[in-house]
Amino acid sequence: MFDGPEPIYVQIAAWIRAQVLSGELGEEEQVMSTTQFATTFRINPATAAKAFSGLVEEGLLYKRRGLGMFVAPGAREKLLADHRQRYFAEVLDPALAQADILDIPVGDIIDYVLGRAPRSGAGVAKKEK
Amino acid sequence: MSLDPFGARLDDVAVRYSTSWRVTQQGTFSKATGGIALDGATSLFPAGAITGLLGRNGAGKTTLLSLLAGFRRPTAGTVRVGPEGSEQDPFENPAIVSGVQLVREAGDVLTDEKVSATLKHYAAARPRWDSDYADRLLDLFELDVRKTPSALSRGKRSALGATIGLAARAPLTIFDEVYLGMDAPTRYAFYDELLKDYAEHPRTIILSSHLVEESERLFEHVVVVDRGRILLAEPADDMRGRGTSLTGNADAVARLAAGHRLLHRQELGPTAMVTVEGPLTDEEAAEAADSGVAIGSVPLQDLFVHLTSTTARKESER
C-alpha cells in the first residue's frame, strides 16, 4: 500500500478521495485516525496528518473536536464536480491534441462520440496514410 | 510527571578521539585508536518528530548520538537537548539525561546477570518506566527474563534493547542500529510497537540506520551523516524530492541531466538511466515528455546510497 512514486501523503490523500468518490466512505462518516493510519500502514503519523490537513483545506474532510476526522457533507459532489471539470483538462484535452497531430477531423471525433458510423473512413485507416 | 518531547541541536560540533585505553564490558583493557569522528556537524532533531539518522558504518552516527545522551562532550561546538525553548547542554545535566534514552548497539545491559536484573535497574533509574508495557514487549519479542543477555542470540539482545528503549518512555528516545540480528517479523513488530507507542505517548525519537528501505516511511525528518559531516538535515519529504530519475534515450537524458548534479548513471545500450539531484523545472519536464524520457522519483534508500557512495563523491568533486 502507498508504494507509488509520489510522496506518501499525496498517495494517502488520493486513496481517501477515491474512497469518497466510490462511496465507500459516506458523508459524515468517520475517517481512520492518523494513529490508525500510522500503525496500519506502518507510516509516520505526521505523514497521515499532512494528507488530512490537505483534504480539510480542500473541504472534503472536517475535524470534530476530540472525535476525529469526518467526511464533509457534499464532499462527494465536490469531488465529482472537480473530477468532471478536470476530465476535460486532463483527459480530453490531451486526446484532442493527439487527434490534431494525427490529422483526425473534428467531425470524425464528434461522429465517434455520437456513436455514428464514420463518414470518411475509419480514423485508424486515415492515420496510416 | 510528564515532560514535553525533547528537541536536540548540534552547532558546529567536532569530536576527535585520542588514542587511549579503555575498559570493555568484560573488564579487560583494549587499545582504541584515535581519529576524527565528527567535523563541523550542525543539525537539528525537531522535538516530537521521528527522525532517521542515516549514515554508513563509521560515518559518525554513534558518536553523534553519544553527544545527545551526554555520554561524552564534543571537542568543539555546542550540543543542546531539552524541551523546546529550554534546551541545555546535556553533559552532566541530570534533568536532561534522565529524559534521554540512548539504546546502543552494545546494549548497556548486565551481560552476565538475568535479563530481569537489567530491567529492574532501568525501572529504578527511569522516572517514566512502564513495567507493564515492558512485560508486554518481552512477551511480544519472546524474551526469557531468566536468561542472561550473554546467553541470548544477537537478535534477542537487540529486542531487549528495543524493550528498554520503548518502556523507558523518555522524552528523547534514541535507537542506534537497534535492528541488528533481528529477523524480519521481529523488526516489523518493533516498527509497529514504536509507531503505536509514539502515537499514544508523544516523544522525540531518533532511529539510526543504514537499512533505509524498510524504515524510511517511519521518518518525518532525516539527518544524513557521512564521514563525520552532516550532508543534510531536513523533512523526509524534502529529501525524497532531492532526487529525480530520468530514463530514456541516452542523448536526451544527457541533455536534461546537464543542468543537474549527477548522482548515479547507468547505461544500457542506447538507453540511459540517471539519478540527478533536485526536481526538474516545468520546462525540463515538458522537454522530457517531448523526448520520451520517463521521469521517476527515487527511493530514499537509493538517494542515501547515491549521496554517500564514493562514486557520488568523485562526481561532485570533479
Added chain:
Amino acid sequence: MSATIDLDESGRLAHRRTMLAMEKRFGGGLLLTGVWYWTSIIFASIVIAVLQSRFSVLEGGTLQYVLGSTRWFLFTMGMILVAVTLPLHLASGGTRSSFVAGLFRSALYVGLANGIMAAALVTAEGLTWNALGWDWQFRQGLVPGGSFIVDAASETLVLATYILIGTLLPAGFQRLGAWGGSFWILALLAIALFVDWSVHSGYIFGWDPLVGAGTARTLLGLGGGVLAVAVTAFAVDRFYRDMPLRPALG
C-alpha cells in the same frame, strides 16, 4: 520560564533516583557477594580452629589469618562492578555526578557493614577462646586492644578505601593510558599501604614510636583512615566526573 523551574526540580529528583539505583547495583551487589564471602570466612576459620586444636596448640585465634582477605575481596569486586555499572548508569539516564555519589555512599556503607561484621567476629572469637580457656590475641589487622567500636571503625575505613581504590584502577588505565595507568597502580598501592599502616597501628610499626599506645594513637590512626578515604574519594571524583564513554564495541 516554568519549563526551566520544572527542569531544576526534575534534575534534583533524577539525581537522587539514579544515585539510589546505582547504589542498589553497586553497593547492593557488594553486600550480596559479601554474604557468600562471610559464610566461607566463618567456615574457613572454624576449620582452621578445629584442625589446629587437633594437631597442635592454638596460638591466639584463627580470624587473624583470614580477615585480611576482606579488603582484597572488596577491592576486586569494586574493580569488576564499576566497569559494568558506569555504562549501565549513564544509559539509564544517570550523570557521572550521581554515579560518584552512589560510589561514595556504597563504599561507606559496604565498608561499615563488613567492618561491623569483622569486629563482631573478632569479639565473638575472643569470647569463645576465653571461655575455652585458650590464649587469645589478635596480631594482624585491627588496632591492638581496641574496643568493638574502634575495631569496626578502623575496618570500615580500610575497606571503604580499598573499594574506592578498586574503582580507581580501571579508571587510571582509561584516563592515563598504559604507562600512566601502571604508575597509577603504584600510587594506589601507596594509599593502600598508608591506610593499613595508619589504622592498624602496631601492625608493621604504626604510630607507636611517635605517640606510644593510647587514645592519641587510636585517634591518629583513625584520622589517617579518614584521610585515606578522603584522598581516594577526591581521586574518584576527579577521574569519573568527566569520564567519556567511547562507542562500545564489545
